[in-house]
Amino acid sequence: MDALRAAVFFLVLLISCEINGAEDEEWKTATATYSKETDGSIITEGACGYGDLHKISYGKYSAGLSTILFNRGSTCGACYEVRCVDHILWCLQGSPSIILTATDFCPPNNGLAADYGGWCNFPKEHFEMSEAAFAEIAERRADIVPVQYRRVKCERSGGLRFNLQGDSRFFQVLIANVGLDGEVVAVKVKGSKTGWIPMGRNWGQNWQCNVNLKGQPISFEVTASSGRTLASYNVAPPNWQFGQTFEGKQF
Structure with a gap:
């Protein structure tokens, strides 16, 4: 009985560490600006390929990341807690924080200085936010503000979403609404007539393979950057x- 209790305690401790681990990350320094949209939100398709960001619930809490943070699209879907700091004029009192989802790439502008227009130049760490989200942490009049950020767990409603694209020789899936750390690092697909087929990253969170799965029910195996794997x-x-678009299980 003592061995059973010890095993249960260890399992509870392990789950607790998985859930809270991302939120235990230390704060890091970066900068942030915002892009002006007609409704104060980023709504157009970004470099992660999600399409209309309101339809997949990211909406105004979407962000474009500089080169070093974007990491060639591997961080698409990751969640960051961001707060404005160290600027008495521009930061809102109390330094409130918001949770952003990485959905786009903020390209460098090497013709401009890093502190004047070249905010996304390598190796700067920078977030380009929607105007509405920016206004929750800083004054809209600010062009650029110093921020602190850290990776956090993504809180999602519903299951993973799989949008199917391609043709008879090329199969592609866009994976969105990913919980846990939000970052997909490996995907496999399976039809009723096939085994598990590894997929390669096309761009952002679009994954591909050369296979014809028409007429077969489709299953997916998704692995997050934490190492956890989920089969739907x-x-x-x-x-x-x-x-x-179809909905699967959630981490």
């Missing part, structure tokens, strides 16, 4: 069509 079986029915 028969996500799409045999009569699925390209362009459709």
